Amino acid sequence: MRWESYTCRMINAPTGENIAVAAGILQAGGVVGVPTETVYGLAGSIRHTGAIAEIFHRKGRPHDNPLIVHVASMKQACELTTDLGRAAIDELGNHFWPGPLTIVVPASEGVPQAITVGLDTVAIRMPSHPVFLELIRTAGSPLAAPSANVSGRPSPTRAEHVQEDLGDEVFILDGGACEHGIESTVVQIIGDTLFILRPGAISQRQLEEQWSGNVLRAHEQGREGIVRSPGVKYRHYSPSASVVLSYSVDDALSLLNQHREVTIVLVPAIYVEQFSHHAVRLLSTVTLFDEFRRADALQTRTIVVLCDESVLANDALINRLRKAAGIDGKG
Numbered sequence: 001m002r003w004e005s006y007t008c009r010m011i012n013a014p015t016g017e018n019i020a021v022a023a024g025i026l027q028a029g030g031v032v033g034v035p036t037e038t039v040y041g042l043a044g045s046i047r048h049t050g051a052i053a054e055i056f057h058r059k060g061r062p063h064d065n066p067l068i069v070h071v072a073s074m075k076q077a078c079e080l081t082t083d084l085g086r087a088a089i090d091e092l093g094n095h096f097w098p099g100p101l102t103i104v105v106p107a108s109e110g111v112p113q114a115i116t117v118g119l120d121t122v123a124i125r126m127p128s129h130p131v132f133l134e135l136i137r138t139a140g141s142p143l144a145a146p147s148a149n150v151s152g153r154p155s156p157t158r159a160e161h162v163q164e165d166l167g168d169e170v171f172i173l174d175g176g177a178c179e180h181g182i183e184s185t186v187v188q189i190i191g192d193t194l195f196i197l198r199p200g201a202i203s204q205r206q207l208e209e210q211w212s213g214n215v216l217r218a219h220e221q222g223r224e225g226i227v228r229s230p231g232v233k234y235r236h237y238s239p240s241a242s243v244v245l246s247y248s249v250d251d252a253l254s255l256l257n258q259h260r261e262v263t264i265v266l267v268p269a270i271y272v273e274q275f276s277h278h279a280v281r282l283l284s285t286v287t288l289f290d291e292f293r294r295a296d297a298l299q300t301r302t303i304v305v306l307c308d309e310s311v312l313a314n315d316a317l318i319n320r321l322r323k324a325a326g327i328d329g330k331g
């Protein structure tokens with residue numbers, strides 16, 4: 001079937017035929033909603049500047065926030081960077097790819113400025129989701145893809161979320177619920193230090209086990225400005241409900257008393273029983289964005305979150321919670 005004659009342009013099962021349709025859309029310069037193991041992405045071919053512009057437009061994405069380029073092979077990754085970048089990709093990519101690690105490396109001349117927004121680096125990731133990998137191979141080109149949400153909203157972890165945010169005009173491949181439910185970890189190597197620009201599905205400990213030099217969180221080392229990821233300065237991941245963080249059971253209970261109306265409480269698994277008299281939901285990295293969207297669908301006004309030691313120790317989770325609560329990020 002030719003993609004031009006395709007009429008149903010919404011959520012599509014990941015059959016070989018639909019992957020071919022999606023590849024046709026990408027080759028013709030269009031965009032496609034794609035499943036990944038982290039969150040859903042809105043993909044466009046790096047060879048089509050029109051597709052890149054459409055991604056920014058559909059998301060309402062700030063124009064100073066560069067995109068991640070997704071590849072299906074080491075060869076594709078190496079073509080996007082210089083010798084210095086190839087060494088980093090060899091070292092980290094060979095261990096963590098395919099998977100949720102994004103590596104920022106010097107960009108080769110061929111990488112369009114529309115993707116890097118004029119930076120001299122490019123962010124590269126080889127995803128592990130089989131549907132996305134097959135799509136990259138079938139399309140025959142690396143695919144730029146940010147998360148497929150409207151900028152500022154929680155990232156989509158199901159095909160329905162993509163449709164909710166981007167409407168009925170985007171062809172979406174349905175790969176089911178995302179395995180991690182949170183975005184990739186973004187890293188950059190400078191000298192022998194590995195900087196974590198955005199905490200994500202790969203933990204600092206996993207990186208430390210693999211990297212012989214220092215592993216530092218860029219924002220906590222006062223290195224912002226030297227090493228930074230443009231996206232981290234924005235308020236992100238926010239539901240319409242206001243998100244209020246609490247740091248003890250008593251704290252959470254007193255907040256629930258203050259916000260009696262249409263409030264839900266998100267707690268780690270061990271507290272679910274204790275909060276059973278309230279509208280309690282499970283807090284975890286895998287379900288966080290899903291719960292935010294579910295709360296909005298129920299027109300929840302306030303989401304109280306119990307951040308115990310385990311949550312505070314989970315860099316990726318506390319990072320998303322603080323942003324959703326408006327504690328970090330400029331709005």
Ligand code: TXA
Pocket residue numbers: 036038039040041042065066067068100102104116119121122123125145146147148182183184185186197198228229230231232
């Ligand atoms: O898991 C993920 O990473 C998902 C899936 C779709 O792959 N993608 C994703 O993309 O989260 P996005 O655009 O929502 O976030 C990309 C992050 C942003 O914070 C952006 O600023 C940063 O990566 N980034 C991209 N290129 C960069 C570069 N050259 N230098 C520093 N940071 C970069």
Ligand code: MG
Pocket residue numbers: 146147155
């Ligand atoms: Mg995003």
